[in-house]
Amino acid sequence: MERAADKPKLTSVLDDSQALAGFSRLNVAMVISNPQSEDNPIVYVNDAFERTTGYNRAAVIGRNCRFLQGTDTDPEAVRKIRSAIEAGEDVSVDILNYRASGEPFMNRLLIAPILGARGKPVYFLGIQKELRDDEQDQANDSARLHLDTVCSRVSKDLGLIVTSLVGKSDAKPPTTEEERQKFLRTLDVLPRRLECLQFVYEEMQLADEQWNRDGIDLGSLLSRISHTIAHNEGRPGVRFVSLVEPLEVNLDTAIRVALMTFELVSNAFQHAFDGLDQGYLELRVNRLAAGGLRMTIADDGVGIPKKQGFPSSTSVGGRLVSSLLDGLDATLNVARGAAGTVIMIDVPVGFTDIRE
Structure with missing residues (x-):
């Protein structure tokens, strides 16, 4: 060892x-x-x-x-x-x-x-x-x-x-x-976005204090980021659930995935439930059997208009998400249902499970 x-x-x-x-x-x-x-x-x-x-x-x-x-x-x-x-x-x-x-x-x-x-x-x-x-x-x-x-x-x-x-x-x-x-x-x-970066640095410091850690715990990091967003931007009637597996990634990947999570979850809270009294928003991050990870952000809100591209090239957040996707060599798919939107992102990164 x-x-x-x-x-x-x-x-x-x-x-x-x-x-x-x-x-x-x-x-x-x-x-x-x-x-x-x-x-x-x-x-x-x-x-x-x-x-x-x-x-x-x-x-x-x-x-x-x-x-x-x-x-x-x-x-x-x-x-x-x-x-x-x-x-x-x-x-x-x-x-x-x-x-x-x-x-x-x-x-x-x-x-x-x-x-x-x-x-x-x-x-x-x-x-x-x-x-x-x-x-x-x-x-x-x-x-x-x-x-x-x-x-x-x-x-x-x-x-x-x-x-x-x-x-x-x-x-x-x-x-x-x-x-x-x-x-x-x-x-x-x-x-x-500075607070988002700060969370990454704190996880990075923690990884060094725990000698058996090889990378940054993405599960802990994304949970903290998403729940901070929910606290700051949530509202009565909108439920938020975060289901993130404990995965380790390197620093650069952690930064890009963290920033992308920040953009997408914030965007959902800000726009998905316009005019609605209730709603459900879920962030899920899972390991893929073929390697890499899958991030899913799903809501039952008003949905993205069919003719509107996502991420938008005309918005600040949309351009940032596009750049982060390119940097991760990730793929994004958007499903527009009868109610709400499901955004699925596959990131081909190597990682290991967090060890006990």
Whole structure:
């Protein structure tokens, strides 16, 4: 039997497992900005950003991050950030920032571009961590590595989403009002998918803590994602059932399947029961005898119109699902019954049963 010390860690893709643990608990502040809009304004911050800076979301969305700077902020650090953003490159600096109260604090900041299909930045991701006095007195290279690896992983996974949504439109900034509104609709996708990615990272961390695990437990992951959606978007009268077998898959497969589940289950809650007082929605994931897995999402709602393609190429979620299907080499079939819709997806991935 292979010993724990002999098995490679899933988190080796992040170089250090503590990096994932920190992100999963949301101990690091996260910011996303939009360089395609004038002055690269903030479009998303997480709860840790609010706790660290004292600014709430409403006060920072639409503003450039420079409002965190103050009298004693090092101009060289500011210049380094500006130069990297103009060049579309990663940057790492320790910079003096100021809370909403005016209190200064030292901030370890890492910024990475989120690239579109043409390889140009369509967003910038910022990962921040407040440095305490004891940390400022140390070289603390390991802490910097933790943040750097988190930033790299998250920017890569968000890039997967952005590439499928923005596509060729990242060639130039939106100029007309119609183009701006379309871009804003795609932009709205990123923050709402971060929690989905966080669930994947948490399962990844757990897999490393349990030495006999070879992959990510897709059953646990999809159950958590789907029930979180049901909690946030469910309504009285609509029953939801999740029946997911315990299956192990690799990280990239887990990310794609998780994002696809998020899109399809959310879409069903949002649209399947329009005008209905009651309904039933089921997510089922099973192992196929010939290999791979089958995901079925079935509802008894109003159904998809016969002339409407699915997934829709005109919707943000539809384009993302199509891209995820291609990345998994998966097939999708839609059955429209007298009542409701059944969506069946076959994914040809290798996996093993979760061992006791």
